[in-house]
Amino acid sequence: MIRKIIEIDKEKCNGCALCVDACHEGAIGMIDGKAVLLRDDYCDGLGDCLPVCPTGAITFVEREAAPFDEEAVKENMRRKQEQLADLPCGCPGSQSRVLKRDIAPSPTPIASIESQLQQWPVQIKLVPINAPYFEGANLLVAADCTAFAYGDFHNKFMKNKVTLIGCPKLDAGDYSEKLTEIIANNNIKSVTVARMEVPCCGGIERAVVTALQNSGKMIPWQIVTISTSGEIVE
Secondary structure (H helix, E strand, O other): OEEEEEEEOOOOOOOOOHHHHHOOOOOEEEEOOEEEEOOHHHOOOOOOOHHHOOOOOEEEEEEEOOOOOHHHHHHHHHHHHHHOOOOOOOOHHHOOOOOOOOOOOOOOOOOOOOOOOOOOOOEOOOOOOOOHHHOOOEEEEEEOOHHHHOOOHHHHHHOOOEEEEEOOOOOOOOOHHHHHHHHHOOOOOEEEEEEEOOHHHHHHHHHHHHHHHHHOOOOOEEEEEEOOOOOEEO
């Protein structure tokens, strides 16, 4: 049948996944970092996903498509609920686990570790765009959890860098616009992204990559991924 259904432009999609959360029927999913309409019969054609897309990648089209199947949607949602029953908030990154470590007693007192934080504030949303400490800075953009997961985070990542932190899952909006302004309006020497291995943390990586592209500058950058057990993922 010919009916109204959504269409997603992969070139415009920035991979923020906001549309996935907005689609209550589960018609949209993420494949290779891009939003995709998974099944025509899951799309009701009402377009709850359209207003949340920050890049205008989602539009309505009239085309041949399977009719909306409400019963199939309910069954799909039931299966998902069963699969996620043991996850606190339905996210693989929130799965409860206990991390057991064998820590040998130290023969000598452990010296206190000095903080390597060089500026304040550190939250991406709070930091001034033209702060003086950005001049000639090596920038670290880190997901909140990385500093807690990796034991020597201050010395390994923060030392001699300006540190910005955020959580793409909990913070509303997209960091890319703010980061673009910071990179475009300051003499940033390099950018390091520290993220967790969980899927939702990909948002902070995408924001930095987008910001680097939009700034029009050629700046050395790297991405470091940390596992939930506190190891650097190669």
